[in-house]
Amino acid sequence: xxxxxxxxxxxxxxxxxxxxxxxxxxxxxxxxxxxxxxxxxxxxxxxxxxxxxxxxxxxxxxxxxxxxxxxxxxxxxxxxxxxxxxxxxxxxxxxxxxxxxxxxxxxxxxxxxxxxxxxxxxxxxxxxxxxxxxxxxxxxxxxxxxxxxxxxxxxxxxxxxxxxxxxxxxxxxxxxxxxxxxxxxxxxxxxxxxxxxxxxxxxxxxxxxxxxxxxxxxxxxxxxxxxxxxxxxxxxxxxxxxxxxxxxxxxxxxxxxxxxxxxxxxxxxxxxxxxxxxxx
Numbered sequence: 551x552x553x554x555x556x557x558x559x560x561x562x563x564x565x566x567x568x569x570x571x572x573x574x575x576x577x578x579x580x581x582x583x584x585x586x587x588x589x590x591x592x593x594x595x596x597x598x599x600x601x602x603x604x605x606x607x608x609x610x611x612x613x614x615x616x617x618x619x620x621x622x623x624x625x626x627x628x629x630x631x632x633x634x635x636x637x638x639x640x641x642x643x644x645x646x647x648x649x650x651x652x653x654x655x656x657x658x659x660x661x662x663x664x665x666x667x668x669x670x671x672x673x674x675x676x677x678x679x680x681x682x683x684x685x686x687x688x689x690x691x692x693x694x695x696x697x698x699x700x701x702x703x704x705x706x707x708x709x710x711x712x713x714x715x716x717x718x719x720x721x722x723x724x725x726x727x728x729x730x731x732x733x734x735x736x737x738x739x740x741x742x743x744x745x746x747x748x749x750x751x752x753x754x755x756x757x758x759x760x761x762x763x764x765x766x767x768x769x770x771x772x773x774x775x776x777x778x779x780x781x782x783x784x785x786x787x788x789x790x791x792x793x794x795x796x797x798x799x800x801x802x803x804x805x806x807x808x809x810x811x812x813x814x815x816x817x818x819x820x821x822x823x824x825x826x827x828x829x830x
Contacts, residue, residue, distance in 0.1 A: 551588040551602075555581075556779035557786045563606040564613065564790025567756075568749065569798055570689060570728030570810050571817075573610075575678040577603050578722050579821060582675055598776070600669070604763035605780055609787025611756045614749055617795045622753065625650070646704050653713035654754035660717045661759070673722040679821035681723025686814030689728055692735040693807045699739045701746050708737060708747075716751065726752065728814075731807070741802040749795060 562580055566573040581588070589599040615622060624640075625647035632644030661668075715733040719726035727748045734744035772780070801809075 551776060551779040553779050553782045555586055555588055556783035559603075560606055560609060560783035560786025561790045563603075563783070564610055564787040564792075565794045566725075567607070567610045567787075567791055568614070568727050568752070568794040570725050570731050570807065571814055572678070572682060572723050572725035572728065574603070574673070574719075575682060575723035575725070577606075578673050578678060579675060579817075583824070598767075598770075601763050601767040601770075602776070602780060602783070604759055605767065606783050606787045607756045608760050608764070609784040609789075610791035611753070611760055613788045613791030614752055614756070614795065617792055618746075618749055618753075621750070625750075642702070646702075649704060649706060649709040650750050651754050653709040653716065653751050654758060656710075656713045657716045657720065657755055658758055661720055664720065668720055672720075675821050675825050677721075678723035679818040679825070681721055681818075682814040682821075683818035685718075685724050685728055685732070686811045686818070689732045689735075689807055689814075690811045692732040693741070693811075695735055695738070697735055697738045697740045697744070699737075700743045701739075701750070703739075704747060708734075711737065712747070712751065716755065726755065728810075741806065742799060745798055745802055 559577060559580065562576045563573050565571075566576045580586075589602075624643060628640045628644035629647030629651075631639035632641060632648075712730055712733040715729050716726060718724045718729050727745075730748040730751055731744045734747045735741070739747060
């Protein structure tokens with residue numbers, strides 16, 4: 551795999567993981583558009599490609615851990631305290647910490663059960679395009695709702711319902727950040743708070759996916775020539791992921807999600823046009 555391809559895919563992963571535009575959809579569309587077949591001649595190529603894509607999430611995991619480091623330190627501390635020393639804990643913060651962990655359970659179960667079906671049936675360019683458009687318009691609708699709630703009001707109901715919505719992100723083109731922000735806006739969170747809820751919910755989901763994939767990759771062995779591209783991709787994903795989070799929070803202080811919706815719709819119809827032509 552050329553290092554340039556790995557860097558480009560890392561940048562795509564980083565920017566699209568936290569912006570509501572679908573990282574899995576873009577990671578499938580970019581090689582399709584440019585005709586890249588980097589894993590075609592590799593034994594167990596599909597499995598290695600999936601592992602590479604998930605390994606890129608290591609970069610975005612590092613990015614979100616660094617970006618939210620102050621909040622996460624507090625959540626980890628109070629989450630542990632509420633278990634081992636409840637009298638010393640900030641009970642509200644400790645409960646929220648465990649709610650963010652629990653919110654990952656529905657997607658984790660669905661991913662473990664339906665992984666093969668998702669790989670076989672979903673992720674085609676046409677389905678990704680339709681998903682980009684449909685869930686983009688859903689975000690547009692939800693963003694019209696009034697919302698003043700902040701992260702401190704995150705409840706068990708939010709963890710359950712937004713966690714269930716996150717299951718839809720297993721479909722490439724939906725967008726994990728997009729669907730969680732959509733749900734959070736519908737349930738009354740402000741734009742800034744909805745983005746932060748999405749970032750915080752990403753930590754257990756991405757962390758679990760990375761751990762599962764890397765264990766499998768180490769067990770099966772890393773093909774010759776893939777280590778350097780993988781490292782380059784992870785670094786690119788980490789840097790671009792941090793920039794995406796920083797940029798989106800700044801944008802949302804004065805603007806809405808319309809620009810992301812317009813981008814999704816434009817890309818979706820563009821892909822449908824290309825798929826209908828003889829170019830790809």
